[in-house]
Each structure stands twice: as C-alpha cells, then as structure tokens.
Amino acid sequence: MLDLVLPRECGGCLRPGEEWCARCARALAALAFVDPGD
Numbered sequence: 001m002l003d004l005v006l007p008r009e010c011g012g013c014l015r016p017g018e019e020w021c022a023r024c025a026r027a028l029a030a031l032a033f034v035d036p037g038d
Helices: 022-031
Strands: none
Touching: none
C-alpha cells in the first residue's frame, strides 16, 4: 500500500526500484565535500 503513495524510485533521477541509485549516491557524496567558500 505504501508503494502507491511513495513509489520506490531514485530521489535523484527517478529510476525505478531504489531510493537512491549508485550513480546519484556518488554524485551526492561528491557534493557533500564541496567548500561553499570556494
């Protein structure tokens, strides 16, 4: 029932089947270490 309200798809690229696909997880991890002062 929850899949009808919140379908399992990647939060970054909307690929079905996962909450975060590996490609989007890597992209997000790279952004986590960017210094906003640069």
